[in-house]
Amino acid sequence: MKLIAQRLALGILLLLAVSVLIFVGTELLPGDVAQAILGQTATPEALANLRAELGLNDPSYVRYFDWLGGVLTGDLGTALSNGQNISEALGKRLSNTLFLAMWAAIISVPIAILLGLVAVQHRNGFIDKLISATTLTSISLPEFFIGYLLVYFIAVELQWFPSVSTVYDGMGFADRMSAIALPCATLTLVVLAHMMRMTRAAILNVMQSAYIETAELKGLSPFRIILRHAFPNAIAPIVNVVMLNLAFLVVGVVVVEVIFVYPGMGQYLVDHVSKRDIPVVQACGMIFAAVYISLNIVADIVAIIANPRLRHPK
Amino acid sequence: MADPADETLLDIRNLRIEATVYPPGEDPHDITIVDDVSLTLGRGRVLGLIGESGAGKSTIGLSSMGYGRGGVRITGGQVLLNGRDILKGGMAGLRGVRGREVCYVAQSAAAAFNPAHRLMDQVTEAALKHGSADRQTVQARAIDLFGQLGLPDPENIGQRYPHQVSGGQLQRVMTAMALASGPDLIVFDEPTTALDVTTQIDVLAAIKLAIRKTGVAALYISHDLAVVAQVSDEMMVLQGGKLVEHGETRQVIEAPREEYTRALVSVRSIRHEEKPPSPEPVLTIRGVTAAYPGTGVDVLRDINVEVHPGQTLAVVGESGSGKSTLARVITGLLPPRAGEVQFAGRTLSAAMEKRSRDDLRELQMIYQMADVAMNPRQTVRTIIGRPLEFYFGLRGKEKERRIAELLDEIEMGEGFIDRYPAELSGGQKQRVCIARALAAKPNLIICDEVTSALDPLVADGILKLLLKLQAEEHVAFLFITHDLATVRAIADSIAVMYQGEVVRYGPKSEVLSPPFDAYTDLLLSSVPEMKLGWLEEVIEHRRMESAGN
Numbered sequence: 001m002k003l004i005a006q007r008l009a010l011g012i013l014l015l016l017a018v019s020v021l022i023f024v025g026t027e028l029l030p031g032d033v034a035q036a037i038l039g040q041t042a043t044p045e046a047l048a049n050l051r052a053e054l055g056l057n058d059p060s061y062v063r064y065f066d067w068l069g070g071v072l073t074g075d076l077g078t079a080l081s082n083g084q085n086i087s088e089a090l091g092k093r094l095s096n097t098l099f100l101a102m103w104a105a106i107i108s109v110p111i112a113i114l115l116g117l118v119a120v121q122h123r124n125g126f127i128d129k130l131i132s133a134t135t136l137t138s139i140s141l142p143e144f145f146i147g148y149l150l151v152y153f154i155a156v157e158l159q160w161f162p163s164v165s166t167v168y169d170g171m172g173f174a175d176r177m178s179a180i181a182l183p184c185a186t187l188t189l190v191v192l193a194h195m196m197r198m199t200r201a202a203i204l205n206v207m208q209s210a211y212i213e214t215a216e217l218k219g220l221s222p223f224r225i226i227l228r229h230a231f232p233n234a235i236a237p238i239v240n241v242v243m244l245n246l247a248f249l250v251v252g253v254v255v256v257e258v259i260f261v262y263p264g265m266g267q268y269l270v271d272h273v274s275k276r277d278i279p280v281v282q283a284c285g286m287i288f289a290a291v292y293i294s295l296n297i298v299a300d301i302v303a304i305i306a307n308p309r310l311r312h313p314k
Numbered sequence: 315m316a317d318p319a320d321e322t323l324l325d326i327r328n329l330r331i332e333a334t335v336y337p338p339g340e341d342p343h344d345i346t347i348v349d350d351v352s353l354t355l356g357r358g359r360v361l362g363l364i365g366e367s368g369a370g371k372s373t374i375g376l377s378s379m380g381y382g383r384g385g386v387r388i389t390g391g392q393v394l395l396n397g398r399d400i401l402k403g404g405m406a407g408l409r410g411v412r413g414r415e416v417c418y419v420a421q422s423a424a425a426a427f428n429p430a431h432r433l434m435d436q437v438t439e440a441a442l443k444h445g446s447a448d449r450q451t452v453q454a455r456a457i458d459l460f461g462q463l464g465l466p467d468p469e470n471i472g473q474r475y476p477h478q479v480s481g482g483q484l485q486r487v488m489t490a491m492a493l494a495s496g497p498d499l500i501v502f503d504e505p506t507t508a509l510d511v512t513t514q515i516d517v518l519a520a521i522k523l524a525i526r527k528t529g530v531a532a533l534y535i536s537h538d539l540a541v542v543a544q545v546s547d548e549m550m551v552l553q554g555g556k557l558v559e560h561g562e563t564r565q566v567i568e569a570p571r572e573e574y575t576r577a578l579v580s581v582r583s584i585r586h587e588e589k590p591p592s593p594e595p596v597l598t599i600r601g602v603t604a605a606y607p608g609t610g611v612d613v614l615r616d617i618n619v620e621v622h623p624g625q626t627l628a629v630v631g632e633s634g635s636g637k638s639t640l641a642r643v644i645t646g647l648l649p650p651r652a653g654e655v656q657f658a659g660r661t662l663s664a665a666m667e668k669r670s671r672d673d674l675r676e677l678q679m680i681y682q683m684a685d686v687a688m689n690p691r692q693t694v695r696t697i698i699g700r701p702l703e704f705y706f707g708l709r710g711k712e713k714e715r716r717i718a719e720l721l722d723e724i725e726m727g728e729g730f731i732d733r734y735p736a737e738l739s740g741g742q743k744q745r746v747c748i749a750r751a752l753a754a755k756p757n758l759i760i761c762d763e764v765t766s767a768l769d770p771l772v773a774d775g776i777l778k779l780l781l782k783l784q785a786e787e788h789v790a791f792l793f794i795t796h797d798l799a800t801v802r803a804i805a806d807s808i809a810v811m812y813q814g815e816v817v818r819y820g821p822k823s824e825v826l827s828p829p830f831d832a833y834t835d836l837l838l839s840s841v842p843e844m845k846l847g848w849l850e851e852v853i854e855h856r857r858m859e860s861a862g863n
Contacts, residue, residue, distance in 0.1 A: 210425035217379055218440035219412035232430035308430055308475045 011297040022285040076283040097264035101249035104187035116199025135193035147259040165260040183260045191245040198241035202234035236303035243299035324355040330390030348555040360532045362546030366769035370555040375501040380408040413440030417492035421504040423484035427476035434472030441495035459490040482513035510632040511840040540842035544849040584803040595620035602653035624788040628801040631811035678751035682763035684743035701753040720749040741772035
């Protein structure tokens with residue numbers, strides 16, 4: 001319990017540190033928001049008025065705490081470029097991104113772990129090498145390349161799924177799934193190898209233990225040994241790498257969302273970076289950081305819970 | 315049906331076992347680990363397999379389960395169990411035999427239990443898998459076995475996880491696990507070697523009783539002849555994968571036929587006359603109390619001992635008694651909370667960082683695990699040469715001459731100078747560590763369990779070498795060990811430690827003579843003796859005493 005509380009406290013501290021970094025980082029960006037909004041022809045007076053209106057003249061620590069206070073109360077401010085409420089706009093985008101990431105995770109995590117288990121059972125044999133070769137090939141190709149390959153073969157040639165992932169409110173579940181099929185497949189191919197290899201390595205490491213020999217000498221079947229005796233002791237490293245990949249699914253979807261024109265966080269972020277819309281960039285940064293940190297905390301907590309020594313002290 | 319005792323349970327014929335080795339700098343090749351070994355074992359009989367490491371005793375034991383560790387393969391012969399050749403049935407056939415007809419008890423139960431599952435689930439797993447009974451019946455049988463093996467709270471101990479019970483208890487749970495599926499044969503692979511002597515005796519008695527009650531046959535593997543003599547009906551002595559001698563237990567220990575068996579039986583016959591203490595001790599430990607930082611628990615309490623020049627103080631105790639912590643305090647790795655360490659008349663700084671190079675030089679250390687105490691990427695020349703450079707600034711020819719001298723002193727010769735640690739045997743590695751300590755010309759060497767990881771005959775050689783070096787170089791030893799036979803062999807004075815305190819201290823002759831305090835009595839009487847019926851005598855004696863109280 002104490003360990004878990006410690007992890008949570010550390011996570012919050014880390015998030016605060018990240019908020020400072022994001023704020024400072026965006027402050028250092030070259031260019032002037034007022035200029036960007038009003039264009040080159042704006043008069044100096046108009047620029048000065050706009051700056052004062054946007055609060056750009058306040059000292060930076062005042063603006064930091066204003067911003068942080070807003071973030072903590074759920075108010076992410078308004079977008080400079082179009083005056084939209086960021087929380088509202090982001091909410092929809094975020095739920096789209098999470099929807100895509102969730103399905104990619106639901107498909108990739110069990111496949112990766114299962115492939116890892118199968119690879120261990122056939123270690124150094126043909127099946128093991130085939131699994132490794134395939135997944136490593138898919139991780140070695142850049143995701144935009146995989147994305148376009150899928151678009152070409154599955155969307156254009158076979159016409160199974162659409163190449164553009166348009167989703168809208170009130171869309172039926174089946175249509176929605178069909179729309180995200182290709183980005184989801186791309187993400188799965190990208191994250192599969194890492195999780196599979198880590199599962200394989202973690203379990204192989206455990207397979208050296210004396211208690212695996214005990215299990216073998218009980219006459220248990222190889223798959224039962226891997227599943228019941230090796231896997232529970234390999235959970236901590238596996239969960240770590242799974243969480244890392246889940247974080248990647250949320251944070252790293254930018255490229256995939258752009259390829260499939262999927263209305264998620266990534267697209268939104270890219271659009272507003274080009275418009276120098278600092279509040280939006282800051283909000284996206286905070287959300288990505290929060291997702292990343294919380295998934296890692298979850299991994300830590302699962303690892304703590306999975307350890308019988310910590311769960312059942314002497 | 316004939317008398318079951320006459321019936322053959324296990325019949326191993328012309329067993330040949332090979333393994334592929336990958337020596338550094340050479341092509342991988344196959345070596346023979348076990349060569350043409352045959353044995354038969356009757357129902358309910360106990361056969362002791364004796365030999366030093368590398369003799370192939372564990373390999374033979376595991377072959378009765380059709381199992382080869384690592385790259386070990388059974389390449390010839392037959393293993394007939396209950397009249398069937400288990401090597402003929404393929405993996406599926408073996409899985410039907412393992413855990414049902416033959417079970418295994420490993421040396422380190424702490425490592426052999428899965429940390430992620432409760433003991434009961436592991437104990438009943440094999441029996442349930444082989445479908446001999448339903449869960450409730452098997453659990454009831456396990457609880458019954460826990461009781462038979464003398465485990466505390468047999469009803470509930472199965473609900474614990476492996477890390478929640480002690481090493482001696484785990485070893486008994488493992489025996490219960492082996493018995494739970496009602497096998498015909500159990501392979502005991504050094505089941506008490508990792509335990510303290512006082513724990514070993516209880517576990518040994520429990521195992522013996524369980525064997526007798528259940529009538530199970532057993533292969534009992536150990537390097538300790540005195541231990542095997544207590545439980546076995548017959549013995550096989552192995553050396554280098556070959557059978558040396560096979561006979562009834564009484565014959566093997568009382569009238570061994572082969573030279574090698576005689577050497578094993580008479581091991582630990584070193585006699586060392588105790589030297590009188592000198593007026594000036596080389597090391598004085600005064601009122602030392604120490605705790606590990608951040609724990610607040612004193613692991614050493616008010617220790618007062620002396621070591622005299624050219625003599626050996628043996629610090630003896632069980633694991634956790636604080637003997638290695640004492641070495642850490644003396645070397646300055648752990649500054650004490652109170653008390654001081656005086657060396658050759660001066661008080662040493664508590665922390666190692668503050669000691670002069672000469673202080674460091676005069677106090678050297680040799681460790682239990684010679685493997686890990688040497689850099690595997692350095693040759694013997696570099697390992698021994700380093701202290702010569704560091705303390706004496708020797709270079710070139712002079713250094714070479716001194717290295718050769720030291721190699722000569724440890725009876726190894728210059729042929730070893732360019733070898734890497736991996737190319738040395740266990741005993742040779744320890745000898746190189748001794749030479750490295752001697753290179754500094756120390757006044758005192760702390761020897762921390764230096765013979766514990768070695769086979770008895772090799773250990774004997776190391777002890778003889780240490781005594782010879784002590785006579786030649788007049789160096790004092792502080793000898794940390796849990797092994798009382800070693801203490802008898804080399805000590806001039808003895809300190810018995812128990813739970814962080816010295817409970818008995820004095821010249822060897824006094825410490826080892828009655829009247830004893832309770833703990834020393836327990837410790838001394840727990841050392842296995844090479845005598846039939848010793849175990850029963852001690853257990854009986856203890857029962858009478860506790861009844862008398």
